[in-house]
Structures are given as structure tokens and as C-alpha cells.
Amino acid sequence: MNTLVVMMSGCLVMVLCMAGLEAKCDLPPSLWCSSGDVAKQCGVYDQCRDTLRRDPNAGPVNLTLYMESLCPDCKNFFASQLYDTWVALGTSVLNLTLVPYGNARETKDGDKWKFECQHGEQECIGNLIETCAIAIIKDINIYFPFINCIESKNGMPEKDAETCAAKNKIDLEPIIQCANGPMGNDLEHQMALKTDALNPPHQYVPWVTVNGVHTEAMEKEAEQSLVTLICDTYKGPTPKKCLQLAEQRRSSRCYTN
Ligand SMILES: *[C@@H]1O[C@H](CO)[C@@H](O)[C@H](O)[C@H]1NC(C)=O
């Protein structure tokens, strides 16, 4: 009985998939790998990936994350997608830029900027610490694990920064000095300008741009499977991790090659 149900639903899926293919792809199979768009239309994108022309000199995908330090969805994005993807693909495939400001607002106050953050004063402190860490440490291989560590905690940002600095062997002193002084104030203002320059303007955080572009579909995919989004966007020789991913997707599809 159960087997019969499974077989029947399997048939239904087959029929639906084949109907979907026929509706969109009316080219001879020899042309299915001629471009990424055609391959997608014909439902064979994964199978064609490696035949499609790759650019050996292609640079990494630019991924910019607009975020704020205490937002739960941002923390979740770090934990569920961002860190693992960055580790799996590396900086030659993924050029990550963090912009810790998000839904904050700034007003000019004498010769300084005054920031108001969505989740209160503590969030502003967290944004400043992260912004200063980026500017002072400079090497993303060192500051990103530190920032990721802060985002994985749920305490006061300065306290979490202490724990995470110790864990990652980072000298926190100059970062805190920066965060409390004019340097941090100016750097955070730069983050505000960057965020306010978004077009279209951000409506929520986390908000990503991929090679400078944001769409709803892209955001959704980033939050569901960032690694897939970056693999599909990267134009260089297919990274091993992306090949493995394509293999997994191929074996879970309902048509054969
Ligand atoms: C990485 O992104 C930064 C800006 O966010 C940019 O200045 C830099 O040129 C990018 N690097 C590469 C290799 O694309």
C-alpha cells in the first residue's frame, strides 16, 4: 500500500517536471548547454555548468551584507549561512564586505555624528566595535571570525567582544579606543553613507547585494542557501565545493541526463 502511494506520487512528480520542461525548452539537446539561460530553461543547468564557458581570470563574487549588531535575523544569517559559506568557498570566490549600520539613523551633533540604533544604545556600541575591527585589523581572515563570534553571542557587545578577542587572539584595546573616539565616529558615518546610498534603499536587515545588485529573489536564496547563490554567480573555474553541490542537486532531481 505504502509502496503504491510512493510510486504514484513519483509518477506525478515525473509528469509535472516533464510538462515543465516541454513548456519552456524547444531547442534540440545539442544546444542545451549553449548558455546559462538556455540551460536553465531546459532544466539542465547543473549538468551544463562545467561546459558553460568559465573565465579563468574571473574575480570573486562581491557580497555586501548590510546589517546591525543586535538584530536576531542578522545573527541567524551569520550562524545559518554566512560563516560556513565563507569558510567553504574562501576569499578567492567570495569577497565579503560587512556594513554594520543597518536601520540606524544619524544626525550631526557639533563636529560629531550621533547615532540612534534600532535595538538601542548597545547595538550602536556593537556596530562601532565591528566597524573599528574591520578598519583596524584589515585582514578579513582575522576580523571576520571575530565578528562572527560576537554575532553568535547574545550578551552585551563589549563583553562579547572581550570573550571573542581572547578566543581569536585579538588585541581589543585599540578597537575599543577607536569605538569610543572620533575615529570610530567617522568610520561609522562612512557605514551610514554606504547604507544610505543603497539603490533600491534597504527595507530590512540583513540585506545583501551580490556584485552590487539586490533583488528579493536573491535575498531569499541568500537566506536559504547562500552557498548555492554564490556558486551560481561565480564565473571562475568551478570551485570544488560548488561541484559537490551541483552533484547533490543533480542526484535529487526527477529527470535523468
Ligand atoms: C572586494 O570588495 C571591495 C569593496 O567592498 C572592493 O573594494 C574590492 O575591490 C573587492 N575585491 C575584489 C577582488 O573584487
Ligand SMILES: *[C@@H]1O[C@H](CO)[C@@H](O)[C@H](O)[C@H]1NC(C)=O
Ligand atoms: C567587485 O567589486 C570590484 C570593486 O568595485 C570590481 O572591480 C569587481 O569587478 C567586482 N567583481 C565582480 C565579479 O563584479
